[in-house]
Amino acid sequence: MLRWLLCAVLLIPLGVFAAEENHFAEQINQLINLRSQAYQFAQEHQISEQKSVKLTRAQSNQMRDMAQRYIQLRGEILPYAEAVAPLFQADVRLKLSSEKPTNAVDFKRTLPLKGATYTLVINPNDAAGQQVLQDIQQGLAAALVLMDSYQIAIEPYANNPALNYLLTYDVGKSVSLRQLASNYHSSEFRTRLLKATQFVDQLMAERREQGINSSVIENDYYALSQSTIWYVSLHQSNQVDVADTLQYLVGELGLQQQSIQNTLSYGLSMGFGNMAGLAQTRKGKLTRLPASEVQALENQLKPLDILLEKTPFRLTDKMIPGHYGHVAVWLGSEAELRAMGIWDEIAPAYQAKIRNGGRIVEALRSGVTISSLEQFLNIDDLLVLRESQTPDVDYQHAAILTALAQVGKEYDFNFDVLTHERIVCSELAYVVFPELPWPISKALGRYTISPDNVAQLAVNDEPILNPVILYRDGVAIKTDLRETLSRLINPKTTLFAKQ
Numbered sequence: 230m231l232r233w234l235l236c237a238v239l240l241i242p243l244g245v246f247a248a249e250e251n252h253f254a255e256q257i258n259q260l261i262n263l264r265s266q267a268y269q270f271a272q273e274h275q276i277s278e279q280k281s282v283k284l285t286r287a288q289s290n291q292m293r294d295m296a297q298r299y300i301q302l303r304g305e306i307l308p309y310a311e312a313v314a315p316l317f318q319a320d321v322r323l324k325l326s327s328e329k330p331t332n333a334v335d336f337k338r339t340l341p342l343k344g345a346t347y348t349l350v351i352n353p354n355d356a357a358g359q360q361v362l363q364d365i366q367q368g369l370a371a372a373l374v375l376m377d378s379y380q381i382a383i384e385p386y387a388n389n390p391a392l393n394y395l396l397t398y399d400v401g402k403s404v405s406l407r408q409l410a411s412n413y414h415s416s417e418f419r420t421r422l423l424k425a426t427q428f429v430d431q432l433m434a435e436r437r438e439q440g441i442n443s444s445v446i447e448n449d450y451y452a453l454s455q456s457t458i459w460y461v462s463l464h465q466s467n468q469v470d471v472a473d474t475l476q477y478l479v480g481e482l483g484l485q486q487q488s489i490q491n492t493l494s495y496g497l498s499m500g501f502g503n504m505a506g507l508a509q510t511r512k513g514k515l516t517r518l519p520a521s522e523v524q525a526l527e528n529q530l531k532p533l534d535i536l537l538e539k540t541p542f543r544l545t546d547k548m549i550p551g552h553y554g555h556v557a558v559w560l561g562s563e564a565e566l567r568a569m570g571i572w573d574e575i576a577p578a579y580q581a582k583i584r585n586g587g588r589i590v591e592a593l594r595s596g597v598t599i600s601s602l603e604q605f606l607n608i609d610d611l612l613v614l615r616e617s618q619t620p621d622v623d624y625q626h627a628a629i630l631t632a633l634a635q636v637g638k639e640y641d642f643n644f645d646v647l648t649h650e651r652i653v654c655s656e657l658a659y660v661v662f663p664e665l666p667w668p669i670s671k672a673l674g675r676y677t678i679s680p681d682n683v684a685q686l687a688v689n690d691e692p693i694l695n696p697v698i699l700y701r702d703g704v705a706i707k708t709d710l711r712e713t714l715s716r717l718i719n720p721k722t723t724l725f726a727k728q
Contacts, residue, residue: 253309253367253371256302256305256306257306257370257371257374257453259302260299260302260303260306260374260375260378261374261378263295263298263299263302263382264299264377264378264381264382266295267295267299267381267382267383267385267386268381268382268385270291270292270295271385271386274288276385276386292386295382296386299378299382299383303375303378306371306374306375307371307375309364309367309368309370309371309372310368310369310371310372310375311368312364312368313361313364313365313368313369313425314368314372314421316333316349316365316425317421317422317424317425317428318421319420320346320347321346321347321348321349322346322347322348322349323348323349323351323428324348324349324350324351325350325351325352325353325432325435326350326351326352327352327353327354328352329350329352330350330352330355330357331350331351331352331355331357331358331361332349332350333349333350333351333357333358333361359444362432362447363444363446363447363450365425365428365429366429366446366447366450366451366454367450368425369422369425369426369429369450369454370450370451370453370454372422372425373422373426373453373454373457373459373460374453374457376413376422376457376459377457377458377459379413380413380458380459383413384413422459426454426460429451429454433451433596434637437596437598437637438637440578440582511542512542512607513540513542513606513607513608513609513703514608514609514702514703515606515607515608515609515611515700515703516606516607517703518606523602523603523606526602526698527588527602529613529697529698530559530561530588530602530613530698531559531561531565531615532559532560532561532565532566532569532625532629533558533559533561533615533616533620533625533628533629533632533661533662534558534559534613534614534615534697535556535557535558535559535613535614535615535658535662535683535694536556536557536558536559536589536605536611536612536613536614537553537555537556537557537611537612537613537614537680537683537684538553538554538555538557538605538608538609538610538611538612539552539553539554539555539608539609539610540554540555540607540608540609541609542609551679551680551681551718552610552681552684552717552718553610553612553680553681553683553684553718554680555591555680556591556657556658556680556683557589557590557591557600557605557657558589558590558591558632558657558658558661559588559589559613560583560587560588560589560590560599560629560632560633561588561629562583562588563580563583563584566583566629569622569625569626569629570622570626571625571626571629571630574626574630575629575630575633576633579599579633579636582599583599585601586601586602586603587599587600587601588600588601588602589601589602589604589605590632590633590635590636590657591605591657592635592638592657596637596638597635597636597637597638597657598636599636609700609702609703610700610701610702611698611699611700612684612696612698612699612700612714613696613697613698613699614683614684614686614687614694614695614696614697615694615695615697616662616693616694616695617692617693617694617695628661628662631660631661632657632660632661635657635660635661658683665686665693666686666693667682667683667686681718684714684717684718685718687711687714688711688714688715688718688719692711695711696710696711696714697710699713699714701713701717
């Protein structure tokens with residue numbers, strides 16, 4: 230399980246963003262690689278643990294080269310954050326309005342005088358407003374990545390008195406690492422960061438509630454923001470007051486140091502790997518299924534079936550050990566839900582989605598949603614699991630309503646199945662079927678469950694779930710489903726048994 234989490238945070242692909250955003254993605258990727266090197270260098274030479282550190286000339290030069298490169302990359306990325314920072318001054322109030330035109334475009338020239346307040350309008354329906362909202366998402370992502378990067382790449386050196394000379398070393402950019410420290414610890418900067426985070430969270434939550442889809446680029450920026458240590462720590466605070474929240478944040482980062490260090494030994498914040506979801510080399514093989522076979526497949530499915538899939542053409546798949554990479558829950562059709570006597574208990578908005586073909590509850594990077602079977606089948610492998618014992622009506626009602634209660638929640642980039650405010654894909658099964666003996670384990674300070682952990686319940690000595698449908702590499706498997714599944718998720722065990 231530890232390996233699954235660490236593999237999921239190893240890299241961020243350059244193809245994640247739309248074509249016009251590749252430059253930003255390239256800059257972020259270079260910074261992440263650099264901070265990984267800097268952190269590993271600090272670990273190797275015990276810079277965080279020892280006050281007196283002896284480095285060779287070559288090692289000192291390597292450290293200075295990393296510092297110079299860090300400042301260069303920071304200088305390239307910081308403008309994205311600075312461009313929208315004025316919007317989040319204490320004396321500026323942002324207002325979303327579909328009735329008034331956006332006037333936040335020239336905010337640098339229209340900011341109020343000191344001591345005054347000013348309201349800026351963003352209309353999400355006009356081109357200017359859409360651009361401002363996208364810029365805000367990009368700027369927030371840049372700021373959060375920079376905050377993480379300072380903590381990971383610079384702070385171990387900044388806290389070591391023997392290396393204090395490095396912080397005043399002129400690297401030719403008219404800025405020293407000591408000056409960067411003042412920015413990192415600035416209460417005003419942190420206050421703006423919190424305000425921007427709250428604004429974007431509210432924006433995305435309202436869109437989900439209203440069934441409005443964010444653009445692919447905005448979803449990528451939001452996923453990048455959510456996957457940072459600073460974002461996760463900010464959202465673990467229940468404080469309302471900004472000052473209290475920031476004070477909590479400082480303490481919380483210290484309290485989490487052990488679990489953070491485990492993750493940061495790879496130089497990355499939690500969850501970056503999930504941004505690979507959109508980077509794919511082709512379409513899934515099951516998109517080629519004829520309409521008649523798709524309909525036949527849907528006819529075989531029953532409410533509360535558990536769906537697992539594999540997408541080897543996506544980078545995400547390569548970062549999650551095990552065979553399967555995603556878990557979802559089948560809701561069923563309106564007719565089936567009416568027959569169960571639960572239709573009238575479902576919210577009208579969800580009824581509309583089901584009537585329009587929505588059949589599956591799944592946690593995507595953009596949040597928990599209701600998808601159609603056609604949307605889901607952009608995959609190569611499909612596994613459908615069903616409980617061995619048919620549950621009673623009350624159980625089915627509770628499970629269906631629990632699945633629907635997750636819709637609209639944000640993706641859990643902290644991978645913690647014991648916190649239900651946010652949901653990771655494999656957590657859906659854990660939440661909807663809490664009485665099953667899920668093989669969760671603790672790793673990096675949180676309890677997690679992987680997709681293969683879900684499938685394991687169908688191949689144990691006393692299986693609780695039955696494999697009822699299995700597609701492998703685009704081809705339907707008709708016989709020996711349990712044996713085939715066991716080979717897929719336990720390849721080493723199967724090989725050992727044969728030997």
